[in-house]
Amino acid sequence: MLAGRGARMFHRVDALEHRLCRRLNRGVRSPALRELCCVASRLGDGIIWYLLILMIPVWYGQAGLKSALQMAVVGLIGVGLYKLLKQRLVRERPYIRFDGILAGAAPLDRYSFPSGHTLHAVSFTMIATAHFPELGIVLVPFALLIGASRVVLGLHYPTDVAAGAVLGATLATLGLALI
DSSP: OOOHHHHHHHHHHHHHHHHHHHHHHGGSSHHHHHHHHHHHHIIIIHHHHHHHHHHHHHHHHHHHHHHHHHHHHHHHHHHHHHHHHHHHHHHHHHHHHHHTOOOOOOOSBOOSSSSSHHHHHHHHHHHHHHHHHGGGGHHHHHOOOHHHHHTTSSSSOOOHHHHHHHHHHHHHHHHHHHO
């Protein structure tokens, strides 16, 4: 029942975002930009975050354990949340919904709302930089690149990325306060 209402709601929003999605998706025609977005997106699949969770205690010792624990807990909650929302809201990815939008990379699943890549990029970046601000010089631009890459690659709408960022920021804030 919710899936049907969610899909109908998204049809209207999709139409409003279509032009912007097509414009940003032109980036996949540039081999250098496509490769950059594919690499950022692939690293955002989890590889970079798993390494960060493992390496923070190595780099920072005991001080890094708390942030690694916060990232691990928030990451697990984030996976459950975005998978639940995707299954319930069933928003088709832009390249599926519209001709003229190319898939620049293979998606992890069929639906796009919210962007799990962005959710994790924002939450992990916020947690890591709350403890170790110097990491922001690398993590903030990388998180922004992950979010942008998802739209350029035709895998997400801008509102998917915005929703993922809001959810990620909310989870990070809760994780920082409660763990």
